Amino acid sequence: MTGVIILLVVIAVVVLFVISMYNSLIQLRNRVKNAWSQIDVQLKRRHDLIPNLIETVRGYMKHEREIMENITKYRSQAMDAKTVGEKAQAEGLLSGALGQLRVQVENYPDLKANQNFLALQEELTSTENKISFSRQSYNDQVLFYNNKIQMFPSNIMAGMFNFKQEEFFQVEDEKERAVPKVDFSAQS
Amino acid sequence: MMWELIQANKRKSIVLFISLGITLLLLGYFFGGAYYPDGGGFIGIFFALIIWGILSLISYFSGSKILLAVSGAKEVTKEVHPQLFNVVEEMKISAGLPKMPKIYIINEAAPNAFATGIKPEESAVAVTAGLLARLNRDELQGVIAHEVSHIVNRDVLFVTFAGIMLGSIVLISEVFLRSLWFGGGGRYSSRSSKSSGQGQMIIMVVAIVFAILAPILAQLLYFAISRKREYLADASAVRYTRYPEGLASALEKISDTSIDLKSANKVTAPMYIVNPLKPKGMKLTDLTSSHPPTSERIRILRSISGGANYVNYQNAFNEVKRSKVSIIPSSGLTDNSQISLKDIAAAPIALGVSKQTKRDTGDVMMKVNNYSFIDCACGLKIKIPPDFTKSELFCPRCGRRHTIEK
Numbered sequence: 001m002t003g004v005i006i007l008l009v010v011i012a013v014v015v016l017f018v019i020s021m022y023n024s025l026i027q028l029r030n031r032v033k034n035a036w037s038q039i040d041v042q043l044k045r046r047h048d049l050i051p052n053l054i055e056t057v058r059g060y061m062k063h064e065r066e067i068m069e070n071i072t073k074y075r076s077q078a079m080d081a082k083t084v085g086e087k088a089q090a091e092g093l094l095s096g097a098l099g100q101l102r103v104q105v106e107n108y109p110d111l112k113a114n115q116n117f118l119a120l121q122e123e124l125t126s127t128e129n130k131i132s133f134s135r136q137s138y139n140d141q142v143l144f145y146n147n148k149i150q151m152f153p154s155n156i157m158a159g160m161f162n163f164k165q166e167e168f169f170q171v172e173d174e175k176e177r178a179v180p181k182v183d184f185s186a187q188s
Numbered sequence: 189m190m191w192e193l194i195q196a197n198k199r200k201s202i203v204l205f206i207s208l209g210i211t212l213l214l215l216g217y218f219f220g221g222a223y224y225p226d227g228g229g230f231i232g233i234f235f236a237l238i239i240w241g242i243l244s245l246i247s248y249f250s251g252s253k254i255l256l257a258v259s260g261a262k263e264v265t266k267e268v269h270p271q272l273f274n275v276v277e278e279m280k281i282s283a284g285l286p287k288m289p290k291i292y293i294i295n296e297a298a299p300n301a302f303a304t305g306i307k308p309e310e311s312a313v314a315v316t317a318g319l320l321a322r323l324n325r326d327e328l329q330g331v332i333a334h335e336v337s338h339i340v341n342r343d344v345l346f347v348t349f350a351g352i353m354l355g356s357i358v359l360i361s362e363v364f365l366r367s368l369w370f371g372g373g374g375r376y377s378s379r380s381s382k383s384s385g386q387g388q389m390i391i392m393v394v395a396i397v398f399a400i401l402a403p404i405l406a407q408l409l410y411f412a413i414s415r416k417r418e419y420l421a422d423a424s425a426v427r428y429t430r431y432p433e434g435l436a437s438a439l440e441k442i443s444d445t446s447i448d449l450k451s452a453n454k455v456t457a458p459m460y461i462v463n464p465l466k467p468k469g470m471k472l473t474d475l476t477s478s479h480p481p482t483s484e485r486i487r488i489l490r491s492i493s494g495g496a497n498y499v500n501y502q503n504a505f506n507e508v509k510r511s512k513v514s515i516i517p518s519s520g521l522t523d524n525s526q527i528s529l530k531d532i533a534a535a536p537i538a539l540g541v542s543k544q545t546k547r548d549t550g551d552v553m554m555k556v557n558n559y560s561f562i563d564c565a566c567g568l569k570i571k572i573p574p575d576f577t578k579s580e581l582f583c584p585r586c587g588r589r590h591t592i593e594k
Contacts, residue, residue, distance in 0.1 A: 038281065115563065119270065125325070126274035133282035133428075138525075 028145040035138035042130045060111040070097040084167035092171040193331040196517030240356040241301040244522040252304040259451045261292035268555045282428040298447040302459040303335035311339045317552040330435030337424030361399040419515040423501035430496040431530040436489035442519040443482040516588035
């Protein structure tokens with residue numbers, strides 16, 4: 001009789017343990033999803049702003065057709081991208097092209113004084129900042145979730161219920177990758 | 189991680205609160221005892237607690253509203269200043285605030301800012317029009333990050349309640365000392381019998397000494413912790429923005445101005461990013477100020493190198509102050525993750541107040557007060573007051589006709 005009770009208790013404990021582990025995996029995965037949606041909102045916002053920007057800029061910058069074509073191209077690439085990795089890559093290219101545009105704007109004083117352009121520029125800068133600030137928290141959540149999936153004993157659960165690892169959102173930014181250049185020519 | 193920082197903060201606050209609370213009770217006891225030797229001490233304690241309780245309740249339920257009203261702050265919508273809204277939203281994301289703080293603009297030319305809100309869910313950030321006109325985007329971001337971190341670190345809660353306790357102590361001491369002038373002593377001598385006269389005398393002396401010392405000691409304690417919190421808020425701001433130079437140059441600009449903030453007083457002063465009540469060149473003020481010297485905060489921010497995490501701030505702090513005092517609770521320093529600094533290729537920062545910034549200050553205020561604007565082709569910006577009823581007007585400079593869209 002006592003043997004049966006002990007057996008029942010053990011089974012109950014194991015079941016509770018499994019349930020709580022499953023729930024915590026679900027919770028972590030939802031957090032990753034939530035963090036991603038924060039980024040996604042901003043990415044969409046950026047895609048919406050770009051046509052307006054191109055429209056405003058076109059009248060002023062007649063000689064920068066290449067930059068504008070690039071922006072349009074990368075924008076549609078970014079909108080078509082499916083996985084996190086693809087998106088990150090396309091968004092990185094788009095950021096680069098927008099950065100080039102920003103540099104060129106310096107040569108067009110009329111454009112710099114245009115109220116409409118200034119407002120768009122502010123929205124775009126802010127959207128980019130929001131992307132980079134939410135990227136940090138997304139990547140933190142992904143790290144946490146992936147660790148849980150790989151570590152014992154939760155990895156068994158993850159395998160059984162098909163929890164997959166999530167991708168980090170890493171933007172290939174030229175500036176972040178660049179190694180500081182050391183100029184030795186001034187010596188000698 | 190952040191949660192542990194808040195916990196460490198809470199523990200320190202509790203120590204402060206307990207010592208302030210004991211001071212308050214002792215004050216009540218001695219003052220009561222000084223007047224009525226038989227059980228008067230407990231009546232004193234009772235009154236001290238009532239004063240403190242009423243003040244606390246008021247500040248808990250309507251402290252933010254009172255503060256905002258006293259400072260003449262006006263809540264604004266995004267149309268008034270899109271950039272301010274964007275920057276606040278960025279910092280909300282970066283700091284992980286659960287809800288967007290309300291945004292207020294104060295109609296003053298002196299640049300300054302403060303945050304309120306007992307709970308992070310119901311917070312507000314207020315900036316002056318002068319601040320908006322003077323700072324560039326990165327600097328504004330630094331200031332907002334500092335304010336948001338006050339909300340996240342629960343500093344508002346601390347400043348409010350410690351301020352209330354301090355206020356009660358000051359108030360009770362003041363009342364007692366004044367009552368001595370107005371015949372309190374007379375009552376004492378007529379009531380005391382010969383046997384208890386001596387003991388009564390001693391309590392009286394203790395009470396007077398206490399009444400003089402308690403407010404001073406309480407203030408020193410309060411300001412010491414308040415200063416430490418300013419450093420912590422700076423460190424958090426660096427972490428949120430990853431750009432220490434933004435806050436550094438904002439602090440420089442704010443402390444550079446000679447305009448006084450009219451709506452600030454002794455009570456609201458600890459709330460602002462830079463002490464609005466500038467002490468004029470005294471060394472003693474280091475101890476009795478709610479804020480660390482701004483020049484020092486700037487030096488620390490500028491010597492941060494290698495990353496934007498708390499460890500980097502602490503290292504810079506040690507370097508500048510040549511001390512090992514830990515500003516960041518130890519739990520903040522165990523996080524060694526590298527947070528890279530934003531590169532400093534930002535637009536050159538113009539110094540000094542130009543005519544343009546003065547004009548911008550005006551524009552911000554007019555927007556807050558519902559003025560609308562028309563850009564005339566001749567370059568003039570026509571400002572239209574909200575009670576202007578006609579549907580068209582002529583540019584006062586070139587005479588072009590403009591129709592007004594309502």
